Amino acid sequence: MVRDHRLVTLTGMGGVGKTRLAWEIMQRLRRDRDAFDNALIVDLTHATENSEQSVVTKIATALGGPLRDHEDEIVRALTGSAILLVLDGFDTVLSGAAVVDRLIRSCPGLHLLATSRRPLDIDGEQCHEVQAMETPEAAFLAGTASLDKFDSFQLFSARAHGANVEAAAGDHAGADPKLVEVLQMTAGIPLAIELVAARSRESPLFEIASALDKKRVEVWGREGAEADQAHASLVACFEWTMALLPAAARELLPRLSVFAGEFFADAAEAVCEVANVSDHLRLLVQYSLLTQEELLRQNRYRMLETIRLLAADMLDRIAGEADRLKRLHAAHFLRVLWSAGNQVAGKEHFAGLARIGADLDNIFTGIENSRSLQDHRPVVDYSSEFAFTRYLPMTGRVAENLALAMKGRAAAAALADAGLIAACDNNLGNAYTDLPVDEHGENLRLAIECFESVLRFYTERDFPQDWARAQNNLGVAYRTLPGGDRTENINRAIACFEAALRFRTERDFPLGWAETQHNLGNAYVNLPTGARRANLERAIACYEAALRGYTAAEATKGIQRINEVLKEVREQLSGSS
Numbered sequence: 001m002v003r004d005h006r007l008v009t010l011t012g013m014g015g016v017g018k019t020r021l022a023w024e025i026m027q028r029l030r031r032d033r034d035a036f037d038n039a040l041i042v043d044l045t046h047a048t049e050n051s052e053q054s055v056v057t058k059i060a061t062a063l064g065g066p067l068r069d070h071e072d073e074i075v076r077a078l079t080g081s082a083i084l085l086v087l088d089g090f091d092t093v094l095s096g097a098a099v100v101d102r103l104i105r106s107c108p109g110l111h112l113l114a115t116s117r118r119p120l121d122i123d124g125e126q127c128h129e130v131q132a133m134e135t136p137e138a139a140f141l142a143g144t145a146s147l148d149k150f151d152s153f154q155l156f157s158a159r160a161h162g163a164n165v166e167a168a169a170g171d172h173a174g175a176d177p178k179l180v181e182v183l184q185m186t187a188g189i190p191l192a193i194e195l196v197a198a199r200s201r202e203s204p205l206f207e208i209a210s211a212l213d214k215k216r217v218e219v220w221g222r223e224g225a226e227a228d229q230a231h232a233s234l235v236a237c238f239e240w241t242m243a244l245l246p247a248a249a250r251e252l253l254p255r256l257s258v259f260a261g262e263f264f265a266d267a268a269e270a271v272c273e274v275a276n277v278s279d280h281l282r283l284l285v286q287y288s289l290l291t292q293e294e295l296l297r298q299n300r301y302r303m304l305e306t307i308r309l310l311a312a313d314m315l316d317r318i319a320g321e322a323d324r325l326k327r328l329h330a331a332h333f334l335r336v337l338w339s340a341g342n343q344v345a346g347k348e349h350f351a352g353l354a355r356i357g358a359d360l361d362n363i364f365t366g367i368e369n370s371r372s373l374q375d376h377r378p379v380v381d382y383s384s385e386f387a388f389t390r391y392l393p394m395t396g397r398v399a400e401n402l403a404l405a406m407k408g409r410a411a412a413a414a415l416a417d418a419g420l421i422a423a424c425d426n427n428l429g430n431a432y433t434d435l436p437v438d439e440h441g442e443n444l445r446l447a448i449e450c451f452e453s454v455l456r457f458y459t460e461r462d463f464p465q466d467w468a469r470a471q472n473n474l475g476v477a478y479r480t481l482p483g484g485d486r487t488e489n490i491n492r493a494i495a496c497f498e499a500a501l502r503f504r505t506e507r508d509f510p511l512g513w514a515e516t517q518h519n520l521g522n523a524y525v526n527l528p529t530g531a532r533r534a535n536l537e538r539a540i541a542c543y544e545a546a547l548r549g550y551t552a553a554e555a556t557k558g559i560q561r562i563n564e565v566l567k568e569v570r571e572q573l574s575g576s577s
Helices: 018-031 052-063 071-078 094-106 138-142 151-160 163-169 177-185 190-200 205-223 229-244 247-256 265-272 277-286 305-316 321-345 349-358 360-372 376-384 386-394 398-415 418-433 440-457 464-480 486-500 510-526 532-552 556-575
Strands: 007-011 038-043 083-088 110-115 126-129 262-264 291-295 298-302
Touching: 007 018, 018 038, 018 083, 018 110, 038 052, 052 071, 052 083, 052 094, 052 398, 071 094, 094 110, 151 177, 151 190, 177 190, 177 205, 177 229, 190 205, 190 229, 205 229, 229 247, 229 305, 247 265, 247 277, 247 305, 262 265, 265 277, 265 298, 265 321, 277 291, 277 298, 305 321, 321 349, 321 360, 321 376, 321 386, 349 360, 349 386, 360 376, 360 398, 376 386, 376 398, 376 418, 386 398, 386 418, 398 418, 418 440, 418 464, 440 464, 464 486, 464 510, 486 510, 510 532, 510 556, 532 556
Parallel strands: 007 110, 007 126, 038 083, 083 110
Antiparallel strands: 262 298, 291 298
């Protein structure tokens, strides 16, 4: 189906194996170079907003490189290649289906495989419902067929690794009725099978069968007679597994549902307030409730989305607990961001960026949780963290950066704090400046409005550092502003940079001084009036000053950029009259 159709959607209930099937399809087609040039997975399960932009941003991230989260750039990246994109968890962003429709129409070589509990409802979509595994019926016991022919038993046996399971299977009709009963009560749902199999290594089958039967009756009683039988079986297996956990681990798992995607043990300890958290996390991995891998030389844990939803439902039953933990979660990842920002500003630049990238889903979740709880100050703090607001455009997430700046500005307005509003206006101006080139003039005019608003609050006398930063940013906007009187715009930029240098001195602020000198040099290079040679000599003087500042601040990237531009401008000077 994936070879022959542009869009195939795997549908089915949670835990039935949609993601696992999609992953296997992707791996097989990756090996078949005659089918596609490349195959990539786009994880949508933790998108914080149900929007078209969420889909665009996630696809851009999966494609990698300096690609910006702008639909036109994605189309350009996908054009001319035969690519398979696996859109996992599309039911979280169904309002973004129009993006998929446009990409299919614009990119002839693109094929899409989506997993979703509901179809995307796009022309040409081919849906395949992922069915549960086949389980042996009670009538099986009267026959002679082996349990080996049932895929539910094969999975159960592979995960159980127990001699008691092999003995219970028998060769023919001698199979233990309790094993058949256990398989039936999983309803053939792979996730339920794995949960039960993990405990069959230690518990007799008759105990498992009896406990599952009681738990399923309890779920039906709670959810009503209309409850879906397969879903009730999954919930029963999950709640039965939870009941077997020690009290501390049983308390921990629902709390872990506040995390989006993956998390480190220190985050679980800080947010969930459970002692000896590493021991409990290892136990949850053994019970197949979490998965574990290594990242940044630490154990990294992940909860399957279906487990997370079931755990979140348990947490919601405790009055006020979910909101309390969401606040702890937002506070923790704000601290993570501050710590990473210190690394980025210091000698551990790349380690700080890697930590931001590792926790990006949780950072965005912390922002959205704070907004939903109307906790305005954390939203402002997230949107104002310098390393984060630089990381996003650096990794191509310019639309997300603009959305973040707008959320911060709205939160500051809700707090009615003039200082915070000015800081957020500065961030918003930077976000507009970073947007793609289409409609760049309008974006820069909006940026200029933001910086001029900042300067109405930040005066040179009362807030010299913030004033100098805003002057520098305003100069950048004027220097790059297309259209209008080019000479007037560049001269305005020069005036802004020279104003900023009244505070940003070489002795006290070498890095800020270097940045502004660098920008001033760029302005003189682009000045269309006056003697060309004199403008280039002024630019070289600015660049040499910037080089001193970058060297003093040990800013490797700045030194490299200045050396490159100095070589180019000196060549221009040697060729000028």
